Amino acid sequence: MSPLRRFVLVAVAILVVLVSAVAIWFATTPGPLAFAGGKKVALDAFTGAEPTGVPNDLLQASVEKRGEYLTRAADCLVCHTAPGGKQYAGGFAFKLPFGTLYSTNITPDKETGIGAYSDADFLNAMHRGVRRDGALLYPAMPFTSYTYVTDEDALAIKAYLFSLPPVKATPPANTLVFPFNQRWAMGVWSSFFNEGTRFEPVADKSPEWNRGAYLAEALAHCGECHTPRNLAFALDNRKKFAGALSAGWYAYNITSDKGTGVGDWRDDELFAYLATGHAAGRGTASGPMGEAVDHSLSKLAESDVRAMVTYLRSVPAESSRDLPPRVAVAAPASHKEGGGSGNLRGKRIFAGACASCHDWSGVSPITELATLTGARAVNDPGASNVVQVVLTGMQRPPGLVSMPSFGSIYSDAEIADLANYVTSRFGSKGSTLSEKDVAKLRKETAQ
Amino acid sequence: MATLKINGESKVFEATEDTPLLWVLRDVLGLTGTKFGCGIAQCGACTVHVDGKPVRSCLLPVGGIGDRAITTIEGIxxxxxxxxxxxxxxxxxxxxxxxxxxxxxxxxxxxxxxxxxxxxxxxxxxxxxxxxxxxxxxxxxxxxxxxxxxxxx
Known part of the structure; x- marks a missing residue:
């Protein structure tokens, strides 16, 4: 054998081994409920309260009413509505590193919406990510989660959507670059990463746990933001709920890790945070989580939110190495003490624009919702969420106290200094953002 | 009906819990020394004291004040x-x-x-x-x- 031939053979062999290893790694990616172990049974075989469907008081309601509840639980509204646009008419932009995707119109308009979808068409989209015309959907549509929704529940969602007024609206064309604009490739992706099965309860877990699992995994699709993604942009359930950055916001660790997750939160704190977007001393939900609370979680039955808490509690601890294991206590009352004192511009901006509501201590004299002490965002040395809130302000919960947006008032360099000051003063590890970092974060959330 | 302690006196008035204190001071109680500037806590014109600390009354909901003492420019x-x-x-x-x-x-x-x-x-x-x-x-x-x-x- 010539040396060249030998070299090529070895190179090919190495390549084959590498590709197979990656394929096996991907193919063995655990499903979202793999962590729970136990014996999975068919829904019919599960003894105890039904984990799927709607809460008891809606059992006798019309299919549209049941569908409305489930549509909210699945939070279809937020992604399928453009800012300022008609509800469910699509056009919301997903900014990805390789281009922008726009959500579709899911009103019952026959031409531009889903009005012509049969039941089978709708289930195909929900469970398999296949459009009526056969084109494959990108996983910005969380069909790898919705695949666990029962046919009955999915069709109730369809019935609700079909009861809404049709809106004629075509979203802008996607701007994905090659090879990501090749929709057919999503078939290969789905064969690896879409389990394609309906929800199966775990027999030795309580009905409440199973209800929580169905809500969190099939409908609320928590993992789509809170679970990190692998190289192929699929959820890496080996680090389930361990937190991930997407579209400029950090969806924090919600595993039972005590230091960097929610392991040391009490049940009632988790409940309050999910149901209202706020728990005393734990901060206030903003950005995408704020939207999830306002449009979805706050509309759920109390029993359902409690079930989600029960489920969340069981997710194994996974520590986030980029987060400090402890959140800071309140900062000193005097501006002269505490962290960040060398950051004069950051301090000056804080004094003029922030201190009147957030106080030098971080404990707001106006409302508990504005208290920074204990919030994960200020205890994140990446400071992405602090920057986002400064840029866009906070207009939730609706009707209550709001924070103005400062994005058009301060330059990127000023906001970087401010974020560095805020995380140093109120968090346990300050950030070191640059002007460029803020510019990037600004771009990622612009619609 | 709600009650607030303002400048040492108990004031009884009618307002929803989420009404900002500034609205109650000026429009309901006639204490117009406190001014409306920006309405978003960015100018300071509406500053009053709550238990001695300066607070922007344009954002402070009356429902959250409880029995803390309010001092306005009329009482300072x-x-x-x-x-x-x-x-x-x-x-x-x-x-x-x-x-x-x-x-x-x-x-x-x-x-x-x-x-x-x-x-x-x-x-x-x-x-x-x-x-x-x-x-x-x-x-x-x-x-x-x-x-x-x-x-x-």
Missing amino acids: GATPAGASVQKAWLDLEVIQCGYCQSGQIMAAAALLAATPHPDDADIDAAMAGNICRCGTYVRIRDAIKRAAAARAA
């Missing part, structure tokens, strides 16, 4: 720090148009009550959120120092 002269601030303000003729000045006086009085001898950095930290379009900042700083000196004497 009854406190030692407030009286000395008002005197210094008059001595130095700090005010130009005057619109922001009740807020400035409230912020300055809170500063002196907490920090009897403020240096320039303390004044910056306490007063930066109170904006004056006439630019009376230099006189405000002098008046705060004068009030502090008068109290020490």
Whole structure:
């Protein structure tokens, strides 16, 4: 054998081994409920309260009413509505590193919406990510989660959507670059990463746990933001709920890790945070989580939110190495003490624009919702969420106290200094953002 | 019906819990010394004291105040720090148009009550959120120092 031939053979062999290893790694990616172990049974075989469907008081309601509840639980509204646009008419932009995707119109308009979808068409989209015309959907549509929704529940969602007024609206064309604009490739992706099965309860877990699992995994699709993604942009359930950055916001660790997750939160704190977007001393939900609370979680039955808490509690601890294991206590009352004192511009901006509501201590004299002490965002040395809130302000919960947006008032360099000051003063590890970092974060959330 | 302790008196009024205190002060109780500036806690004109701390009343919901004591510009002269601030303000003729000045006086009085001898950095930290379009900042700083000196004497 010539040396060249030998070299090529070895190179090919190495390549084959590498590709197979990656394929096996991907193919063995655990499903979202793999962590729970136990014996999975068919829904019919599960003894105890039904984990799927709607809460008891809606059992006798019309299919549209049941569908409305489930549509909210699945939070279809937020992604399928453009800012300022008609509800469910699509056009919301997903900014990805390789281009922008726009959500579709899911009103019952026959031409531009889903009005012509049969039941089978709708289930195909929900469970398999296949459009009526056969084109494959990108996983910005969380069909790898919705695949666990029962046919009955999915069709109730369809019935609700079909009861809404049709809106004629075509979203802008996607701007994905090659090879990501090749929709057919999503078939290969789905064969690896879409389990394609309906929800199966775990027999030795309580009905409440199973209800929580169905809500969190099939409908609320928590993992789509809170679970990190692998190289192929699929959820890496080996680090389930361990937190991930997407579209400029950090969806924090919600595993039972005590230091960097929610392991040391009490049940009632988790409940309050999910149901209202706020728990005393734990901060206030903003950005995408704020939207999830306002449009979805706050509309759920109390029993359902409690079930989600029960489920969340069981997710194994996974520590986030980029987060400090402890959140800071309140900062000193005097501006002269505490962290960040060398950051004069950051301090000056804080004094003029922030201190009147957030106080030098971080404990707001106006409302508990504005208290920074204990919030994960200020205890994140990446400071992405602090920057986002400064840029866009906070207009939730609706009707209550709001924070103005400062994005058009301060330059990127000023906001970087401010974020560095805020995380140093109120968090346990300050950030070191640059002007460029803020510019990037600004771009990622612009619609 | 709700009750608030304002300038030492119990005031009973009707308002929903999420109504900002400023609305109740001005429109319901007729205490119009406190001014509306920006409505988003960015100018300081609406500053009042809640248990002695300066708070922007334009964002403070009345439902969250409870039995904490509110002091407005109408009542601040009854406190030692407030009286000395008002005197210094008059001595130095700090005010130009005057619109922001009740807020400035409230912020300055809170500063002196907490920090009897403020240096320039303390004044910056306490007063930066109170904006004056006439630019009376230099006189405000002098008046705060004068009030502090008068109290020490």
